[in-house]
Amino acid sequence: AQSVTQLDSQVPVFEEAPVELRCNYSSSVSVYLFWYVQYPNQGLQLLLKYLSGSTLVKGINGFEAEFNKSQTSFHLRKPSVHISDTAEYFCALGGGSYIPTFGRGTSLIVHP
């Protein structure tokens, strides 16, 4: 069985500060990892994905994530956040089945 743990349910941060949203996974098969963002009352949209190759993945809106196999992590980072980054962020794991496993989400709250 595979699982995804998002360690923080809520992350408050001030505007222009750096942020890291943590994601750990457990899987016994090939690993494909995704970060999605959800703005209030909207669907999810893909921020970035790791399928293979370079472990540092760059996505939209200045976000990046690093795949760390030894620590089974895929943390999401942004060096300087904006008010508009306030949203829910979901980490997802693809492996054996084609249906991904989602984490419970992390609410990023950016304060002015």
Added chain:
Amino acid sequence: DGGITQSPKYLFRKEGQNVTLSCEQNLNHDAMYWYRQDPGQGLRLIYYSQIVNDFQKGDIAEGYSVSREKKESFPLTVTSAQKNPTAFYLCASSIKPALTSGSRHEQFFGPGTRLTVL
């Protein structure tokens, strides 16, 4: 532009009524999914379909039904047997499940339907 549409955006239901949520995609994707989202609980899979005329139950299928008569469409019916239907419902799609590449795990989401029981 290709994408997934869901309608209506907001839906109100009286207790005891069945309601149907629409989901249409023009991405030519084979697989489609329905998720339910409640505050603090992430996404829970209701039903999914890999191919036309075939679908499987997800983790919380009780009180819901689906059909997949066309590749583009995957409507969800919330029946009166669903005791707590108030939630945000998300439809998603993905390319061929039979592919071995990681791309088959990437999902594309619609804008969602918020269902409220009065």
